[in-house]
Amino acid sequence: MKTGHILGFKCVRCGEETPSAKNYVCPACSGNLDVVYDYKAVKKALTRKSLESNPDKSVWRYKDILPIAQYKGVPIVHIGGTPLYKAERLGSDMGLKNLYLKDDGRNPSASFKDRAGSVAVAKALELGEKTITGASTGNAASSMACLSAGLDLKTIIFVPEKAPVAKIAQLLVFGAVVIAVKGTYDQAFDLCLQASAEFGWYNRNTGHNPFTREGKKTCSFELVEQLGWNCPDKVFVSVGDGNIISGIWKGFKDFYALGLIDRLPRLVGVQAAGSDAIKRAFESDGKIRPVSGETIADSISVLLPRDGDAAVKALKESKGFAVSVTDDEILAAMRDTARRESVFGEPAGVASVAGLRKAAAQGMVKSGEKVVALITGNGLKDVASAMKAVGKPHLIEPEVGELKRLVEREKINSGGIACRS
Ligand SMILES: Cc1ncc(COP(=O)(O)O)c(C=O)c1O
Numbered sequence: 001m002k003t004g005h006i007l008g009f010k011c012v013r014c015g016e017e018t019p020s021a022k023n024y025v026c027p028a029c030s031g032n033l034d035v036v037y038d039y040k041a042v043k044k045a046l047t048r049k050s051l052e053s054n055p056d057k058s059v060w061r062y063k064d065i066l067p068i069a070q071y072k073g074v075p076i077v078h079i080g081g082t083p084l085y086k087a088e089r090l091g092s093d094m095g096l097k098n099l100y101l102k103d104d105g106r107n108p109s110a111s112f113k114d115r116a117g118s119v120a121v122a123k124a125l126e127l128g129e130k131t132i133t134g135a136s137t138g139n140a141a142s143s144m145a146c147l148s149a150g151l152d153l154k155t156i157i158f159v160p161e162k163a164p165v166a167k168i169a170q171l172l173v174f175g176a177v178v179i180a181v182k183g184t185y186d187q188a189f190d191l192c193l194q195a196s197a198e199f200g201w202y203n204r205n206t207g208h209n210p211f212t213r214e215g216k217k218t219c220s221f222e223l224v225e226q227l228g229w230n231c232p233d234k235v236f237v238s239v240g241d242g243n244i245i246s247g248i249w250k251g252f253k254d255f256y257a258l259g260l261i262d263r264l265p266r267l268v269g270v271q272a273a274g275s276d277a278i279k280r281a282f283e284s285d286g287k288i289r290p291v292s293g294e295t296i297a298d299s300i301s302v303l304l305p306r307d308g309d310a311a312v313k314a315l316k317e318s319k320g321f322a323v324s325v326t327d328d329e330i331l332a333a334m335r336d337t338a339r340r341e342s343v344f345g346e347p348a349g350v351a352s353v354a355g356l357r358k359a360a361a362q363g364m365v366k367s368g369e370k371v372v373a374l375i376t377g378n379g380l381k382d383v384a385s386a387m388k389a390v391g392k393p394h395l396i397e398p399e400v401g402e403l404k405r406l407v408e409r410e411k412i413n414s415g416g417i418a419c420r421s
């Protein structure tokens, strides 16, 4: 049987190597595992030429460096291949000449998490699992529900009861069993681990399952291809559990090991001010300790990051840094990204842009650098937060006289503000 070019697994925390991920985590220290590839073998199958002649624009164009040995079915919708926009206006507002936005809100369930879900679902099918479970702030779950819909895979989701209603609606629409937990995401995560052990359900929890990172790395492969086989200088990533940023790093390292790029970018992790355990660890002794803050950006509202070790490692190895942003800065980024570049992101989706603006203002990004900000979730996921960023529409009777008075009063014909606050 073809092994998917996997040599084994290595613990992110203690470095122990293990041949199997049967129990998900490191047998020695319970740290998260990282998939180790046989790059020599991959190199024979995956080349610049093979990619350039591959018409598949989804994550599956990178099958040769994904951890699936036997594809016994994959989600039927198109995952990945999201647009990369040159953001001229937003860039010039920040004094940047080469800013790009990667809009991963364009995935099937409208978030970056579909990349992780793609591989997790394919792995569950490969293993012959009948039930997949996961805890989530909302997006990983709605992704899993979306991607396993129509497949022979029952999906059981644990979410904090306060998850945005649109995300809960997605879960229910796609037919998952939804268990809303009266508590935090962290509590939902722990309960899900117990449920998985108790009932034998396949567990997709972020970071805990080593394959989520593998799906996420496909974003970096796309970036390199979309930038004409070039590597960006810096990539700004919104960070909660730290799995996306560690996946982004893995992707660049894979392409580097395969000789497809000749340098690596610096990664910048952006966390919400109250939810910044990874930033704190990175800036001190590297050890993850829980925090206790709240943020409007529910997707990155994490007290104890579940892939924190790997995230800190990614920041260190890439010689990057971390930034924290306030809710007001996130809301401003939501407005500006939409109004300047037509991209509508949820709060966590644009925290990256808020962090970039802060870093640029502090001189931590040079004007000519090639910078990418990942937009990790669509704004329609959390309309209540969007409304906080933009005020209300003008309300009038259906009468032209009143309309004229409004146009006059608000100076709508001469660039007046298009909403009341
Ligand atoms: C929209 C969005 N952005 C960013 C993140 C952060 O990803 P991670 O928890 O892997 O750091 C998430 C995670 O749920 C998310 O949904």
Ligand SMILES: [Zn+2]
Residues within 6 Å of the ligand: 011, 012, 013, 014, 015, 016, 026, 027, 028, 029, 030, 031
């Ligand atoms: Zn270990």
